[in-house]
Amino acid sequence: MHRPRLSLLVASLLLASGIAGATPPVTTIPGTAVKTAERLRDKALHDDTGYRIVTSLTTEVGPRLAGSDADQRGRDWAIAKFKALGFDKVYTEPVTYPLWVRRSEHGAIVAPFPQALVLSALGYSAGTPKGGLTAQVVRFDSLDALKAAAPAAVKGKIVYIGYRMQRAKDGHDYGMGSAVRVTGPAIAASKGAAGYLLRSAGTDAHQRIAHTGVTDFEDPARAIPAAALSNPDADQLERILAMGKPVTVKLDLDCGVVGEYTGANVIGEITGRKYPDQVVAIGGHLDSWDPGTGAIDDGAGVAIAMAAGKLIGDLPRRPDRTIRVIAFANEEMGLWGGRAYAAKHADEVTKFQLGTESDFGAGPVWRMSASVKPGARDAIGQIAGVLAPLGVTYDVSKPGGGGSDLSQMHGKGMAALSLTQDGTHYFDWHHTSNDTLDKIDPKELAQNVAVYAAFSYMAAQADGDFGSATGAFAGDGAGE
Amino acid sequence: MHRPRLSLLVASLLLASGIAGATPPVTTIPGTAVKTAERLRDKALHDDTGYRIVTSLTTEVGPRLAGSDADQRGRDWAIAKFKALGFDKVYTEPVTYPLWVRRSEHGAIVAPFPQALVLSALGYSAGTPKGGLTAQVVRFDSLDALKAAAPAAVKGKIVYIGYRMQRAKDGHDYGMGSAVRVTGPAIAASKGAAGYLLRSAGTDAHQRIAHTGVTDFEDPARAIPAAALSNPDADQLERILAMGKPVTVKLDLDCGVVGEYTGANVIGEITGRKYPDQVVAIGGHLDSWDPGTGAIDDGAGVAIAMAAGKLIGDLPRRPDRTIRVIAFANEEMGLWGGRAYAAKHADEVTKFQLGTESDFGAGPVWRMSASVKPGARDAIGQIAGVLAPLGVTYDVSKPGGGGSDLSQMHGKGMAALSLTQDGTHYFDWHHTSNDTLDKIDPKELAQNVAVYAAFSYMAAQADGDFGSATGAFAGDGAGE
Known part of the structure; x- marks a missing residue:
């Protein structure tokens, strides 16, 4: 079932040549992939990898104002952590911005x-x-x-x-x-x-x-x-x-x-077995405001994405497509990491299967929405089915925005989800000294990891694409 | 009913000459005084004098670290406020302490x-x-x-x-x-x-x-x-x-x-009509720690006592005994105001009918206890009867400590109550920048004013004393 269908191959070729109208009508996720995603989901719920990652980041690096001494320490931490978690490929891409x-x-x-x-x-x-x-x-x-x-x-x-x-x-x-x-x-x-x-x-x-x-x-x-x-x-x-x-x-x-400062997005990949150049993009941002230790904003997002990637990497074999976890630079002062990323990778947008970033704290995901091609709605429905037991409702009436930095890639045409977290108390602590580890409930964080692991894996195993194409979703929830 | 009973006159003479054993067996509060106290109580519950006082203090003076520039401004404020509230006599007594x-x-x-x-x-x-x-x-x-x-x-x-x-x-x-x-x-x-x-x-x-x-x-x-x-x-x-x-x-x-600093206790009195030299002593402390604005600690106490005195002062005629409201200096760094007060007034302890200070925030009073002579237990019971509808339970098993600064006068023998406030959240804000006006519920503050007004008035009108005598209660809850 992991052999790509002919229609997908044709679609990929057509997509690559820009004839988006010829994409296959229906993308589906094989039943074995759904089952594996369910197991991933259930395992993630009882796994503390995410919480250990955010504990490590907020304790060992602490506040991470973009361009500060801690920015470099944060990148060093992320590189080491990706490697320790067994990611196949770890690299950085420079991001330059004004140093405040x-x-x-x-x-x-x-x-x-x-x-x-x-x-x-x-x-x-x-x-x-x-x-x-x-x-x-x-x-x-x-x-x-x-x-x-x-x-x-x-x-x-x-x-x-x-x-x-x-x-x-x-x-x-x-x-x-x-x-x-x-x-x-x-x-x-x-x-x-x-x-x-x-x-x-x-x-x-x-x-x-x-x-x-x-x-x-x-x-x-x-x-x-x-x-x-x-x-x-x-x-x-x-x-x-x-x-x-x-x-x-x-x-x-x-x-x-x-003056100016050059930091970097830090990227870790679980390399796809069949289509290593096709990626499911998830992430969070590595920088934080300086008064707190950047736990909910956005240590949590980095931890959720890293842990999801790690759990997929722990499977007996690599997923069909690459899981790319991006720890973005300097989101806080204007999506610098996200904009640099989108500028650099705009031309490869059709290689981006589906993506979204976690950057709204550590509350449980309660809603999913998507911006995908019509023929991928069934696949999104399959993902929704796996996420439903986690308390996630699929809202078909809303677009998917891709989260903060990845909204920029969505703006270039990347098919995107929105995985909306419960932010009831997010703005009690957001951008303050109170953004510290004690605000994160390990169980709620694990629910997020379960959501990200399950959806990422299913997107990576899909028979077909989600409609990423240059300009396809411009203005559709982008930058939300 | 405001004519003193013969027994009281005798008792007062005996007390003044130090023969405490000859005090009358039973002190009582006349029925008319009980009725007036009930009216005072009910009026206070719907009166915002206390809240206006603490708003004024915390807004117009703000933080009041002992010995700081704001210490003098706080005293000026207290003098002006006592006068504006119609107190008969307003004065200060110096308090000297190390300046930190x-x-x-x-x-x-x-x-x-x-x-x-x-x-x-x-x-x-x-x-x-x-x-x-x-x-x-x-x-x-x-x-x-x-x-x-x-x-x-x-x-x-x-x-x-x-x-x-x-x-x-x-x-x-x-x-x-x-x-x-x-x-x-x-x-x-x-x-x-x-x-x-x-x-x-x-x-x-x-x-x-x-x-x-x-x-x-x-x-x-x-x-x-x-x-x-x-x-x-x-x-x-x-x-x-x-x-x-x-x-x-x-x-x-x-x-x-x-170095050293000399501040002052600021005192306002509603002068007793019959026994101006006999006093019911209530108060709070005027100083606060510097990070907050000293709302719950202890603008509230100052406001409760001032408002209680003001409401008694608003009655058609002055109470029999003097209501003395003391805004103490530098409680925070070691009861300096309370100790100076007790040292200065120890010899007059038998003139102190009953006293207690409010210094545990602005939560409602839920428990009363007393250290009084056995013959005054009935009168305390009468006070308890008036306070009961406010949710105050009389615990006969506990002593009365007189609160923070007035514990010192209790240690000299002053009969004292404890009026215990609900401090569930007091230590969330105590001694921090978070000790600000928004932590005070105006209705709960008014309940406190009702308690202080009612008890103070009844003590002022009692036929008989509560047993204040040098050394009488030494060690009995003093300094609690």
């Missing part, structure tokens, strides 16, 4: 009621002048209100936006939460603001812990100091602003872009 | 896996030498194990103890938690340790927030650098220690005793 550093950060209300503020500088934030930046705070209720503001109302001031992010299983409120963080600073800067503060894009309403994260200061010359306040600090600032007197804040941020 | 300052604090694992540690220097900790203190960590499982250790095992090392405090309604595990913090550093120092670390005496197992608190380095010359790790940081250190390789930590604490 955080040296120290302090903030305080100066008047009318002097007191310290807990904050965290945002990625690509400019530093403040020596001695700090002291300015009056001007509050806006929303990003739209800031957009509509006259520059005169903003010029020379520290803009503050207090959007309160709400918890949700699918984390959808991060859409607005992250928009306030990512796009707000540049909007404020364009109107002449001296600085920018936001209520953290996080759902831990009572923790004195700030959520960092990137901004879109693509041009460092236009960057201003920008930071996130913890939720209770935002409450305090708002209480004082509500009294109606001028409120002055001092920001003292020693951070900024100091 | 915290300038900055950093910690990191240097080897084998370099990464930052979240920690907080303990009160009276010495600073580290310029450039920090780097030393190997030696772990002990308990305070007893440290006590039993040979000096050679400790000398030149950083001692670490990882006691995990458990949550409890009555907070009893703080007994061991605080012992590890208070007494551990000096024990380690006496054996030649270079530094001391503990797992925070706190019950927030998953927050990257350290719990500071005092040590008993009474002699600064013998102090060593000492700090608390957040719970997840303690987990991380223990994981690395468990690998069996030497673990080196660097502490960089810029803190220490820099």
Whole structure:
């Protein structure tokens, strides 16, 4: 049953020559592969490989800010770990990006009621002048209100936006939460603001812990100091602003872009027995924000993908296609690893059988969706059948996005899944010092490994492809 | 009914002359006073005075480390607030203590896996030498194990103890938690340790927030650098220690005793109509640790006592005895305000009708106990009857301790209650940056005000005393 059907061979040839319309109508997964996937799934549920990997990464490397000393240590760790786990091929591909550093950060209300503020500088934030930046705070209720503001109302001031992010299983409120963080600073800067503060894009309403994260200061010359306040600090600032007197804040941020850095995506492969150049691509990102140890974001993703690959590698024989596990570089400051990967591999997109990345914590996968060719829907249905006992529901109405970095490859045409995790508490800890190992439930992590191992194996054994073709899915969930 | 009974007059005269044995057998609270106390109780439950007070203190003053600039601002605030609330008499009494300052604090694992540690220097900790203190960590499982250790095992090392405090309604595990913090550093120092670390005496197992608190380095010359790790940081250190390789930590604490400071207890009184020199003493402490804004510890206590006094002051006429609300200075670094108060007022102990301080957060009061003369048990029973609808159970088997600072006056013989609050979550936030206003439930705070207003009023109106006499209760729950 592992002999490719004629139709698949024909389809592959046709795909390779760009005639996507001639792909076979139905891709299927052989019954023996389904059975093996079920065994993989059940074994993974009771296997602690994933948890041991994320324990090792977060303990032995700790925080892994892109471009920091720990970035190199993280890559060394990943190379060694792939090898120790028995991957057949381990290699790196360079990724170059601006090097942003955080040296120290302090903030305080100066008047009318002097007191310290807990904050965290945002990625690509400019530093403040020596001695700090002291300015009056001007509050806006929303990003739209800031957009509509006259520059005169903003010029020379520290803009503050207090959007309160709400918890949700699918984390959808991060859409607005992250928009306030990512796009707000540049909007404020364009109107002449001296600085920018936001209520953290996080759902831990009572923790004195700030959520960092990137901004879109693509041009460092236009960057201003920008930071996130913890939720209770935002409450305090708002209480004082509500009294109606001028409120002055001092920001003292020693951070900024100091040049360029070349890191790398680290890649491990379980080499396909029949079609070594056809790959199922899974992964997570190796970098993390610096305040935490990058356990849920995204040590978990790296561990899930590595463990899934390892379990497949432990089978008596190699899968038909290659399982490629990618530990991406610098996702946090703008999908640098994912974009570099897609740029380098765009031409080979038809070799990518199916792919998705885990980058939403360590909560259990509860939903699957897919962007594949119509003729592969049955195969996706077969995968869904194997995942259903894990509590995963197949939502046929949604596209598959491929996850964070692999969204870029999906944008080039790679057939992709979305494997949506329960993110109810993800934004309590995301991008904070609280992103530590204790937030991961080993059993929930094992459920993820079971999902990734089972789907990856089935995709690798499929009779037929999932429709990857240059441009096929452009705009279909890509970059979600 | 407000005319004092003959027996009371006689008793008062006898008490004043020190013949305690001649006190009347039974103290009672007149029925009209009980009715007024019930009305006070019910009004307080729907009154937001307490919440407004603690909001004002924590917002307008913020953190109030004893001896800091904010200490003076806190006193100014308290004086102004007492006056604004209509107290008849507002004054201060000086309190002198060593001035300990915290300038900055950093910690990191240097080897084998370099990464930052979240920690907080303990009160009276010495600073580290310029450039920090780097030393190997030696772990002990308990305070007893440290006590039993040979000096050679400790000398030149950083001692670490990882006691995990458990949550409890009555907070009893703080007994061991605080012992590890208070007494551990000096024990380690006496054996030649270079530094001391503990797992925070706190019950927030998953927050990257350290719990500071005092040590008993009474002699600064013998102090060593000492700090608390957040719970997840303690987990991380223990994981690395468990690998069996030497673990080196660097502490960089810029803190220490820099001289002496004279602050003050701030006192407000609702003056008694009949016996102005006889007082019901209630209070809280005005100082707080510096990382938070001192909301639950102890803005709440100050607010509860001030609001109770204010509600009594709002009655159509003044109570028979004086309600004295004391906002104590520097409780945190060793009951300095309470000890100064007791030293100054020990000779007047028989003038203290009954007293207790609120210093266990803002959870509802659920238990009352008392240390009073046998003849006042009926009156305590009457108070218990009024408090019962608030969910307060009278435990006749336990003594009353008077709370933190007022334990000192109880030690001099003041009749005292304990009004035990629900402290289930108190040690999640205690002595951390998380001690902020949002941790207070306005309704629960109001319940406390109801308890304090009702009991204080009844004690002020009692026909008879509660047995305060020099030495009468020495050792009976004092200092609990």
